[in-house]
Amino acid sequence: xxxxxxxxxxxxxxxxxxxxxxxxxxxxxxVMSLVIFTALVGMAMAPGHFHWVLAITSLLCIAxxxxxxxxxxxxxEGDIDSKMSRTANRPIPRGRxxxxxxxxxxxxxxxxxxxxxxxxxxxxxxxxxxxxxFFYVVIYTMGLKRWTAQNIVIGGAAGALPPVVAWASVTGTxxxxxxxxxxxxxxWTPPHFWALALFRSDDYARAGIPMLPNVAGPDATRLxxxxxxxxxxxxxxxxxALGYFDAIYGIVSLILGAGMLVLAINxxxxxxxxxxxxxxxxxxAFSILYLxxxxxxxxxxxxxxxxxxxxxxA
Amino acid sequence: MITxxxxxxxxxxxxxxxxxxxxxxxxxxxxxxxxxxxxxxFFAVTMVKGPAVLVRPM
Numbered sequence: 520x521x522x523x524x525x526x527x528x529x530x531x532x533x534x535x536x537x538x539x540x541x542x543x544x545x546x547x548x549x550v551m552s553l554v555i556f557t558a559l560v561g562m563a564m565a566p567g568h569f570h571w572v573l574a575i576t577s578l579l580c581i582a583x584x585x586x587x588x589x590x591x592x593x594x595x596e597g598d599i600d601s602k603m604s605r606t607a608n609r610p611i612p613r614g615r616x617x618x619x620x621x622x623x624x625x626x627x628x629x630x631x632x633x634x635x636x637x638x639x640x641x642x643x644x645x646x647x648x649x650x651x652x653f654f655y656v657v658i659y660t661m662g663l664k665r666w667t668a669q670n671i672v673i674g675g676a677a678g679a680l681p682p683v684v685a686w687a688s689v690t691g692t693x694x695x696x697x698x699x700x701x702x703x704x705x706x707w708t709p710p711h712f713w714a715l716a717l718f719r720s721d722d723y724a725r726a727g728i729p730m731l732p733n734v735a736g737p738d739a740t741r742l743x744x745x746x747x748x749x750x751x752x753x754x755x756x757x758x759x760a761l762g763y764f765d766a767i768y769g770i771v772s773l774i775l776g777a778g779m780l781v782l783a784i785n786x787x788x789x790x791x792x793x794x795x796x797x798x799x800x801x802x803x804a805f806s807i808l809y810l811x812x813x814x815x816x817x818x819x820x821x822x823x824x825x826x827x828x829x830x831x832x833a
Numbered sequence: 834m835i836t837x838x839x840x841x842x843x844x845x846x847x848x849x850x851x852x853x854x855x856x857x858x859x860x861x862x863x864x865x866x867x868x869x870x871x872x873x874x875f876f877a878v879t880m881v882k883g884p885a886v887l888v889r890p891m
Contacts (some may be wrong), residue, residue, distance in 0.1 A: 535848060538854045539863045572881045576874055635871070639878045 520686025535620065541610040545593055546586030546628075553810070554585040556683045557704060559699050560814045563821045565689035567789055573640055577688035580636035581681055584648045586653040588677070592626030595660050600724040605719060615829075636688070639779045644688040651680040653776040665727070671716075675708030691737050694707075699758050701797075706751040709811050710744045710783060714803040716784070717741075718796050737795070741787045744802070747784040752776035755813055764820050771816045775809050 558581045562574060593600065593611055601612035610616040616624075629652050637645025659674030667673075681702045686697035716723060716730040717740055723730040732740045755776055759769030782802040789798045851859070 532847065533861075534847065534853050536850075536852050537860070538856050539859050542860075542863070570881050572877045576878055581876070585876065631871070639875065 533617070535616070536611065536748030537616045537620070542590075542624060543616040544610055545616065545624060547588040550589060550678075551582055553807075554678075555582050556811070556815055557700065558582075558681040558685035559683035559820075560800070560818045561700055562689055563818055564682075564696055564700075565686045567689060569641050569689045573688070577636065577644065580632045580640070581648060581688075584632035584652055584684075585681065587625045587628035587632060587693055588652050590621050591656045592660045592664075594621035594625055595656070596664075597621075599728065603719075605722055606648070636684075638790075641691045643691050643693075643715075644684055647680065647684045647687050651684060653679055665729070668729050668731045670729070671712040672709050675712075677704050679704035680707060685694065688804050695756070695761075696763055699754075699763070700814075702754045702757070703751070703813065704716040704810070706747060707806065708753050709747040709805040710751065710779070711803065713744050713747075714786065714799045714806065717799040718803070720780070729811040741790070745783045745787045746778075748779050752780060758817070761773045764809075764817065768816050768820050770775075771787050772813060775821060776810055778805060779809050 525609045550694065555578055558578055562569070562577065587662070593609055595618075596606075597611040597618045600606035600609050611618060611621055629649075632650045633645050633652070636648050644789065655677035659670065659677055663674050664671040670717075681695040682700040682704070683693055686700075687693055713731055716732050717737060720730065720732040720737070724733050730742060752773070755772045756769055759766065779802075782805050783797070785798045786795070786802050787794050
C-alpha cells in the first residue's frame, strides 16, 4: 500500500452536524435586536422621505452586519469562550461549529451586508457599516479586549454606530442628531458592561481578559460606573437641552436617569459580597430597560406627530 | 494476497450519517432562502428606484 493510499484511509474528515439554529446563535440575536431597534430610531429621526422598501433593506443590512460582527467575534474568541460560564454554551465551545467555519460565515455575511447596503442604498451608509464591523472585529475583539481595561469604553463605539449608519442610509450624510444617539449608547456602555464584569469577574479572570474589576479592583470599578452614569444622564438629556426634542423626552430621560443613578449609587455603596452581587445585577438589568425606554421615547416623539397628522388629514 | 484483497469490500467513500444528512439539508435550504431574499431585495429596490437605481450619493 502506498503512502498516498495509507493517508487516504487515515484522513477522517470532520463532517459538520451544525444546524441552522447553531449558525443563528453565532449572530448574537439579543445584541442584534438592540442594534435593529437603535438603528430604527436613527432612521425614523432622519429628515426626508425614505421608501419603506429601502428602510427594510437598510435595517436588514445593518442587522446582518451586526450578526457578522458577532460571528467573527465568536470565531476569534473560541479559546476564551470555552473558559467562561456565560459563553461556554456558544456553538464553537460546544463543538457544533469550528472556528474556520464561523470565520467564513462571518466574512460572507459582512461582505454581503456592506455591498448590498452600498449598492442598493448609498455608499456612505455602506462605508459606515464596514467601519462598524472593522472596529468591532479588529479594533475591539483582536486588539482592545485582551489588551486594556478600557476595552469596552473604546470598543463601545462599535455598538453605538448603528443609529448613525441608519441615519446615513436616509440622508447620505452624518449630522448632530445621530451623533447624539451615538453618544448616548457610547456612555451607556461602560456602566452596563462593568456591572456585568463585576458579577462575572471570576469568569473574566479565568479567561484572562483584563476587565476593569480584575485590573483596577471592584471599588475603582464602582466609582467609574457612578461617574459614567452621571455623564450618561447629561448626555441623554442633550437632545432635549439642544432643542431637538421637547420637554416630554427631557422629563422621561431625567426620570430614567434618576433610576440609573440610584442603582449606580447602590452599587457604589453596597460592597458586602451578596449585597454587591444583587446591586450589580439590578443595575445591569435596569440598564437594558433604560436604553430601550429612552430610545422608545425618542421613537414615539418622532412617530406620534406623523400619525397625528395622518389621522387629522384623513 | 489476491484472495485477501478480493474479500475486502470496496470502500464506499464517506457515508453521511442521518444526522449529518439532515443538518446538511437544513443548511442548504437556509442558503437557498437567503439567496431568494437577496434576489427579491434587489428586484424590489430596482422597482422602487426605477432607472435611478444606479444614481446614489458618492
